[in-house]
Amino acid sequence: MQGAPSRSTYGPYFGWLSAAFKTYPDTEELKAKVHLRDNGLRPYIELEPTDHPLALEQRTGISVERVAELYAAYMH
Numbered sequence: 001m002q003g004a005p006s007r008s009t010y011g012p013y014f015g016w017l018s019a020a021f022k023t024y025p026d027t028e029e030l031k032a033k034v035h036l037r038d039n040g041l042r043p044y045i046e047l048e049p050t051d052h053p054l055a056l057e058q059r060t061g062i063s064v065e066r067v068a069e070l071y072a073a074y075m076h
Helices: 053-060 064-075
Strands: 013-017 030-035 044-047
Touching: 013 044, 044 053
Parallel strands: none
Antiparallel strands: 013 030, 030 044
């Protein structure tokens, strides 16, 4: 019996980010690609390369100082 192909062989699929984050301006309805992954891992969401701060940080990374800002916004 042949096994089913792994999920990661499908896609990526177009999607919309449907979430609001208090540390970023208007994040709802950002265009995204959804990449399925194997072994029970959650899909990887790749935002469209725009100048939106969340998309920029996803592409270029964030500093330790930015991590501290995000932590402070959500944990305090």
